[in-house]
Amino acid sequence: MKPRTRARSLALQVLYEVDIANHPPADVFKARLEETPLSEELSEFTRKIIFGVLPITQNLDILISKYAPEWPLEQIAAIDRNILRIALWEFAVFRETPIKVAINEAVELAKLYGSDSAPRFVNGVLGSLAEHLHDIQQILQKV
Secondary structure (H helix, E strand, O other): OOHHHHHHHHHHHHHHHHHHHOOOHHHHHHHHHHHOOOOHHHHHHHHHHHHHHHHHHHHHHHHHHHHOOOOOHHHOOHHHHHHHHHHHHHHHHHOOOOHHHHHHHHHHHHHHHOOOOHHHHHHHHHHHHHHOHHHHHHHHHOO
16 A cells, blocks of 8 residues: 555544544544554644544535535445545645545545445545536635
């Protein structure tokens, strides 16, 4: 697994646990880092993802629902929902990750953690969101 993919994987694990079990994110992050040590740079990247996504989770979910209405959010598996949140945050808020890279990384995470249909699903939803990137960025700037 590529270094940044490992960082995203760790961020996904933290966000998933926080989403499902409502554990404190800082504690979960610390525990995951002890299990899977990362370089300082990758640890910081992981931290940015986690603490970038968490405060705007509701906004990300609203955007996913708005621009991909054929996939009701409550019917999306928790792991897939968190993969979508990470990728959307990366290309719409963080903006240091090119859209294609964010989508490819999300698809790789879906292959690792999701069901057999997850990679195609994640690719489809993110493709739909990417088509509306300008509008999404305008909405998220107001948050």
